[in-house]
Amino acid sequence: MNQEKRVEEFSLEALRAGNKAEFARLVEAYSGVIYRLALKVVEDPQDAEDVLQETFIKAYRALPNFDGRSSLSTWLYRIATNEALMTLRRRKSASVANTISIEEPSPNEDNEQEPIQIVDWCCLPETEMMSAEARAYMEKAIETLSPALRTVFLLRDIEGLSTQETAEVLNVSEVVVKTRLSRARMRLRELLSEYFGERAARRSTPEGENS
Amino acid sequence: MSHQNCRHLLGSLSDYVDGELADEVCAEIDRHLEECENCRIVVDSLRKTIYLYKVTSGPPSVPEEVRQRLYLSLDLEEFIERKANSEMGKA
Numbered sequence: 001m002n003q004e005k006r007v008e009e010f011s012l013e014a015l016r017a018g019n020k021a022e023f024a025r026l027v028e029a030y031s032g033v034i035y036r037l038a039l040k041v042v043e044d045p046q047d048a049e050d051v052l053q054e055t056f057i058k059a060y061r062a063l064p065n066f067d068g069r070s071s072l073s074t075w076l077y078r079i080a081t082n083e084a085l086m087t088l089r090r091r092k093s094a095s096v097a098n099t100i101s102i103e104e105p106s107p108n109e110d111n112e113q114e115p116i117q118i119v120d121w122c123c124l125p126e127t128e129m130m131s132a133e134a135r136a137y138m139e140k141a142i143e144t145l146s147p148a149l150r151t152v153f154l155l156r157d158i159e160g161l162s163t164q165e166t167a168e169v170l171n172v173s174e175v176v177v178k179t180r181l182s183r184a185r186m187r188l189r190e191l192l193s194e195y196f197g198e199r200a201a202r203r204s205t206p207e208g209e210n211s
Numbered sequence: 212m213s214h215q216n217c218r219h220l221l222g223s224l225s226d227y228v229d230g231e232l233a234d235e236v237c238a239e240i241d242r243h244l245e246e247c248e249n250c251r252i253v254v255d256s257l258r259k260t261i262y263l264y265k266v267t268s269g270p271p272s273v274p275e276e277v278r279q280r281l282y283l284s285l286d287l288e289e290f291i292e293r294k295a296n297s298e299m300g301k302a
């Protein structure tokens with residue numbers, strides 16, 4: 001990602017002054033990544049659209065006071081991530097009265113989990129690993145992560161933010177980012193190994209039977 | 212994964228695949244991987260996992276209707292038509 005380059009293409013002065021044309025350029029440049037992130041955090045197109053709109057509405061209001069200490073992209077990611085997490089929180093409190101804060105990794109996720117699945121599935125053909133079914137499974141796997149782990153994984157590995165940028169977006173230390181990223185990745189590895197390992201095993205048995 | 216060494220290295224594997232470890236630690240893991248097939252499989256499948264998520268995540272984009280409604284909500288209707296820069300996010 002070439003974020004620094006993109007940032008330089010915007011006039012902070014015009015943005016702070018509320019220049020609509022310049023703001024429209026910002027929206028055009030970042031709505032795609034913001035929407036993709038929102039969709040993967042909240043997992044619902046309507047909620048993702050709300051997050052997208054709220055993000056830019058809030059950004060427009062806050063721009064006159066934007067101090068430029070973080071880059072525009074990091075700043076936008078921060079607004080969007082907060083909106084998305086707030087959406088999850090609202091949804092959660094609307095469904096079940098849950099006392100565990102959404103920011104807290106659930107107790108299970110606090111522990112480094114030992115790998116259970118040790119299967120070599122890397123030999124599977126890419127077409128099989130990228131089938132519609134496999135992709136659906138991968139999406140589901142992300143959904144099993146707590147919001148805290150999920151956001152770190154999405155920002156680092158999907159959006160391509162650096163550890164430092166991710167720490168800025170989430171307002172946590174870089175150590176926390178690394179720890180959460182490690183847990184998220186290891187958990188996803190576990191889930192993917194379960195899924196693909198079974199397929200790799202099926203391939204190597206001549207009968208190809210799964211019962 | 213019962214080997215004491217394996218357990219000790221687990222928490223570092225994510226940093227290892229990012230190449231963000233100090234040289235000594237990295238060398239220690241390299242040495243361990245040479246003799247431990249289990250950890251090799253974990254590292255390979257970890258790399259593959261990250262890779263698969265990266266390549267299947269798709270380009271950043273907004274469905275056209277969503278984009279239209281976004282511009283309306285921001286009172287930016289007059290700029291809706293300008294799509295020339297919409298691919299910028301891909302760079």
Ligand SMILES: [Zn+2]
Binds near residue numbers: 217
């Ligand atoms: Zn080992």
